Amino acid sequence: MKQLVILGAGESGVGTALLGQAKGFQVFVSDKGKIKEKYKEVLIYNKIEWEEEQHTEAKLLAADVVMKSPGIPDKVAIVKLLLNKGVPVISEIEFANQFTNATIVAITGSNGKTTTAMLTHHLLKQELDVGLAGNIGDSFAKQVLEHNYNNYVLEVSSFQLDGCFKFKPKIAIITNIVPDHLDRYDYEFENYIASKFRITQNQTKEDVLIYDADDEVIANYINNNAIQATVLPFSITKKIENGAYLDKDKIIITIDNNQIIMPTKNIALEGKHNIKNAMAASTVSHLLKIRKQTIRESLENFQGVEHRLENVLKINKVQYINDSKATNVNATYFALDSVSAPTVWIVGGVDKGNDYKELYPFINEKVKAIICLGVDNQKLIENFGNMVDVIVETQFMSEAVKIAYKIAEAGDNVLLSPACASFDLFENYEDRGRQFKEAVRSL
Structure with a gap:
């Protein structure tokens, strides 16, 4: 045995x-x-x-x-x-994969993978028998045992891919790659990039790799390494012959000369990065023969992901936003990019080797106060101390929210977007997000 x-x-x-x-x-x-x-x-x-x-x-x-x-x-x-x-x-993905003949859609990336996985599952489940697993929900192994779906959408982290050797998804998606988890990769960005690309290591030309062509890191890797899979890039800046691109307010997807056009104006999710997530999910749906009408309707009624730019409440004309899932700088970049009103920003936690420079323009333009919520806030204070009038430290979510309540004025936002891992003060980012929502509701 x-x-x-x-x-x-x-x-x-x-x-x-x-x-x-x-x-x-x-x-x-x-x-x-x-x-x-x-x-x-x-x-x-x-x-x-x-x-x-x-x-x-x-x-x-x-x-x-x-x-x-x-x-x-x-x-x-x-x-x-x-x-x-x-x-x-x-890894679990590698182990469970050998016991299923299902069509696998595997999604990785530094940011956007949960939203893309949930959105893809939402689009496919209208017409296909499909499970959602990996980093989300019930484990993949358990679903293979209990449900044995014909299709799976898997959200796969770099840590899970590190333990994959034979895993070969029919469709792989890389949403983007930015420095993250470098503490696990000897602080070498190259190691982390190679880890993400393990998703396509066993793919052949019968399989498909969908990726963000606007992401320089991904584009460079693809140009310099032999990729066996059929590639279908997506872009919001340039025209793509085979893949998806944005033309004014329409997504145009072309696969083997078969084209579909999706209007973006009614997509439920807001923000440029979500147009990309929608492109990736729609490309998968198109490959798996989901009807255009179904794709369109599903994009319009998708509810989004908890802890990802989630509007919690408006109190005294101040909008409280829970973006606890932003565990790296790039995710917080999207959050600050998407808010327009003056913002009280709650940030901090376990720093994974973060470089905060790309956030500087937003701090000058939109952030009126910073609340550091971590055990060690030294790096945040060094980076942002001179950029805002108010920067305070706390180790309690309830206190962070109370301070924000005092500072914020009508028309402002209070944004929890930590740019860091949560393990110093919370169980995980969900716990952090829930504590934020509870604190807001009890103001």
Whole structure:
């Protein structure tokens, strides 16, 4: 019986354990931290062996294959040990993929991947049997076990791709690439770029790579590396023969001389970056033969993503906006680009090697006050201290919101767009966003 060891008992770990057990593996789950009650109950109910707050080395080294949760870096001692012993260490995506014949649409990128994945799923589900997994919702492995959809839209992070070796999506999308998570890539941007491009490493010309042709990093990589897939770029600045581009207020998509035209004026999501997300999602839908009418209607009624430029409430004519999902500078760039009114900006958290220079023009133009919400705000104060009249520090969301309430005047915005990871003060960006919304609602 093959031994499957799982490092990390979160959503992907427990999903993989269930699928592995169903496929005849002897499964052992090991977590360095405490396992959440809801996951522990699943493991116990299914009689899957587990341990928490430790890794028993002998048991781990007996594995035929190890599935590592994306949150665990490759540099960790136990992972290094496994690799040195020649034990394959893979991601949940790689593991589950071998047990499905579904058509896979895989989406990666520094920003926009969640919105693009949710939008693509929303467009496809009107006419196809399709699951949404990866970085969102129920784990991919669990869905392969329980639903076995004919199609999947997967949001895939660079960490998940690092553990992919045979994974070959029918359609891959790279939304954009900007410096992010550099702490996991030896602070080398090249390593992170190569990681994202693993999404297309096994694709052939029967498969498709959709990407942002306006993104210099992506365009450079494609020009300098052999890509086997059929490429369908999208652009909002130039005309594209095969792919998608913006012509005034219409999206024009051409695939094999077959053209569709989508008006953008009624698209539910606002902002230039969302036109790009819509282009990518519509290109997939067109490839998978979704009717034009369905694509158009779905783009118009899509509700957007929680914690991504989410309007929370208007209080005394001040708009409160939750953009907690902005965990890097580029995401915050989109947020500041999309607001027009004077803005009180709540920023900060765990800095991942951020360069804030690209935000300077917005700070001068739109930001009237900055509230730093992190354990260590030194870098923010050094960057922005001289640019605004008011810059304050706090470690409590409720206090940050109260300060913002005092500063903001009628017609202003209060924007939570942290540009940083959330783990210093919050469980994750969702927890941070929910605390923001609760604090706003209790003003």
